[in-house]
Amino acid sequence: MPCNRTSYVILGILSIEPNKSGYDIRKAVESSVGYFWSESYGQIYPTLKQLAAEGLIVPSKPASAPKKRRQEYSLTNTGRACLRDWLATPFQNDPPRNEFLLKLFFGREAAPGVAIAHVRNLQQKNEQMLATMLQIEAFAHAPSTQNPHQPYWMLTLSLGIALTRAAIEWGKSALEELVSMDAVGAQDPQSAEVGPAAGKA
Amino acid sequence: MPCNRTSYVILGILSIEPNKSGYDIRKAVESSVGYFWSESYGQIYPTLKQLAAEGLIVPSKPASAPKKRRQEYSLTNTGRACLRDWLATPFQNDPPRNEFLLKLFFGREAAPGVAIAHVRNLQQKNEQMLATMLQIEAFAHAPSTQNPHQPYWMLTLSLGIALTRAAIEWGKSALEELVSMDAVGAQDPQSAEVGPAAGKA
DNA sequence: CGTGGCATGTAAACGGTTACATGATTTA
DNA sequence: TAAATCATGTAACCGTTTACATGCCACG
Numbered sequence: 001m002p003c004n005r006t007s008y009v010i011l012g013i014l015s016i017e018p019n020k021s022g023y024d025i026r027k028a029v030e031s032s033v034g035y036f037w038s039e040s041y042g043q044i045y046p047t048l049k050q051l052a053a054e055g056l057i058v059p060s061k062p063a064s065a066p067k068k069r070r071q072e073y074s075l076t077n078t079g080r081a082c083l084r085d086w087l088a089t090p091f092q093n094d095p096p097r098n099e100f101l102l103k104l105f106f107g108r109e110a111a112p113g114v115a116i117a118h119v120r121n122l123q124q125k126n127e128q129m130l131a132t133m134l135q136i137e138a139f140a141h142a143p144s145t146q147n148p149h150q151p152y153w154m155l156t157l158s159l160g161i162a163l164t165r166a167a168i169e170w171g172k173s174a175l176e177e178l179v180s181m182d183a184v185g186a187q188d189p190q191s192a193e194v195g196p197a198a199g200k201a
Numbered sequence: 202m203p204c205n206r207t208s209y210v211i212l213g214i215l216s217i218e219p220n221k222s223g224y225d226i227r228k229a230v231e232s233s234v235g236y237f238w239s240e241s242y243g244q245i246y247p248t249l250k251q252l253a254a255e256g257l258i259v260p261s262k263p264a265s266a267p268k269k270r271r272q273e274y275s276l277t278n279t280g281r282a283c284l285r286d287w288l289a290t291p292f293q294n295d296p297p298r299n300e301f302l303l304k305l306f307f308g309r310e311a312a313p314g315v316a317i318a319h320v321r322n323l324q325q326k327n328e329q330m331l332a333t334m335l336q337i338e339a340f341a342h343a344p345s346t347q348n349p350h351q352p353y354w355m356l357t358l359s360l361g362i363a364l365t366r367a368a369i370e371w372g373k374s375a376l377e378e379l380v381s382m383d384a385v386g387a388q389d390p391q392s393a394e395v396g397p398a399a400g401k402a
Numbered sequence: 403c404g405t406g407g408c409a410t411g412t413a414a415a416c417g418g419t420t421a422c423a424t425g426a427t428t429t430a
Numbered sequence: 431t432a433a434a435t436c437a438t439g440t441a442a443c444c445g446t447t448t449a450c451a452t453g454c455c456a457c458g
Contacts, residue, residue, distance in 0.1 A: 004416085004417070005298075005417090006417085006418090012303070012307040015307065015310050016307075021437070021438090022437080022438070032306070036297050036298065037297075037298055037299065037303055038296040038298075038418095039418090040418070040419055041438080041439075042421095042439090042440080043418065043419085045438065045439055046440090068426080068427080068436090069425075069427085069438075070426095070437065070438090071437090071438080080310075083307070084310060084311055086304075087307055087310060087311035087315055088311055090318075090319070091300040091301040091303075091304050091322070092300060093300050093301055095239040096237050097206075097237070097238055097294075097295050098294055099206065099293060100292040101234070102209075102210065102213070102237065102238055103287075103288050103292050104357055105213070105233070105234055105353055105357050106213040106216065106217075106284070106353070107288070107353040108349055108350045109216050109285060110285055111285070111289065115353065117291075118291070118292055121291060122292075148309055149309045151382055152306055152307070152308040153306060155308075155316075155375050155378065156302045156306050158371060158374075158375075159302065159375070162367045163364055163367055163371075166364055166367035167364065169363065170359060170360045170364075174356050177352065177356065222408095222410085223410070224409050240446090241446065241448080242409095242410080243411090243413095243447065243448075243449095244446065244447090246410065246411055246412085247411090269409085269455080270454055270455085271408085271409065271410090271454095
């Protein structure tokens with residue numbers, strides 16, 4: 001009866017590939033869902049104990065090298081059922097927290113070049129991210145891997161690519177706008193009403 | 202010397218419009234940066250005390266109605282300097298946590314219609330969000346409001362619009378793909394049935 | 403007079419990161 | 431044998447949400 005997301009991430013990873021240790025799971029999270037999720041050891045190890053106590057996973061020693069100080073886990077049937085239940089319930093995304101947008105929103109208060117620097121910084125990160133995502137996509141298009149999960153993985157990847165591309169396009173015009181604002185010149189701060197958004201029905 | 206983001210959000214809001222209470226600040230956050238930030242009373246009220254103790258804001262009674270049980274605050278010079286310092290330092294966005302993408306990633310484990318339902322759910326949310334954002338944009342284009350902050354606010358808005366549009370476009374093709382996957386799966390006698398519950402090693 | 407909104411706060415619980423501690427195993 | 435990496439775990443701390451408690455004020 002877990003309710004925290006860490007549990008489900010672990011169950012999900014183990015549903016794809018059993019016999020993983022806490023260490024493995026962390027690596028797997030990083031390299032698979034790393035662009036939209038993360039887990040730390042401080043979460044993983046206690047949660048593994050808890051899941052085992054609840055019977056959703058079972059510990060086992062590695063068959064190949066049973067002497068190693070290494071504890072592997074696999075899904076039980078109830079664990080798999082639990083994962084499926086969670087998958088079938090509506091998602092609820094966390095309230096977004098974007099420090100970049102926050103600094104841009106208050107950008108008027110800062111020195112003229114500050115917002116520009118932030119946008120350039122974001123552009124750089126996004127371009128790098130796009131490049132690696134495209135690499136992954138290209139690699140996945142190779143006909144070698146026939147994996148039943150692949151279509152779902154590709155969908156998450158293509159959303160990432162689409163969003164990053166949109167952000168980069170936005171960044172280009174935002175930079176133009178900010179540069180032209182700088183050229184026009186700075187004015188002294190005044191109070192005004194706080195906006196926008198609000199519509200607030 | 203604050204370092205938590207709540208402090209800076211409060212300073213930022215007060216930099217735009219002084220003489221706000223904790224209650225006001227919460228409303229202002231919701232209606233201005235609400236699409237990419239949020240603060241709860243449990244954060245705001247203690248932080249206000251702390252900021253006042255540090256001399257970054259000053260409490261005052263409302264001039265119009267000094268009898269009201271209401272504590273307003275305004276920025277001090279050091280408070281404004283502190284805000285500016287923070288604005289000038291590089292942003293670092295939180296590791297993203299997207300439950301939708303998580304459920305999509307593990308979608309193969311669920312019943313066939315589950316991923317489709319999630320995407321449709323997301324589409325609906327995004328379309329509604331886009332509509333309200335466009336409304337705000339239209340409203341802001343009215344020549345009435347001449348506000349020095351407006352260009353920065355509009356930039357955050359236009360990023361929101363761009364990202365949401367991209368997500369909606371992605372959603373359309375994702376739905377097509379998922380529907381066709383379902384159709385193929387239904388035809389294929391072996392992969393049609395249960396997922397990896399019985400099989401899948 | 404009662405309801406709903408304004409307004410301020412606090413305590414508990416939760417989720418999560420970070421830093422630390424420890425030691426085994428592999429490889430150079 | 432030294433260094434890197436595999437591997438497990440814990441304790442402290444931080445940020446955040448939630449639920450709760452309180453009471454004022456305006457309006458019908």
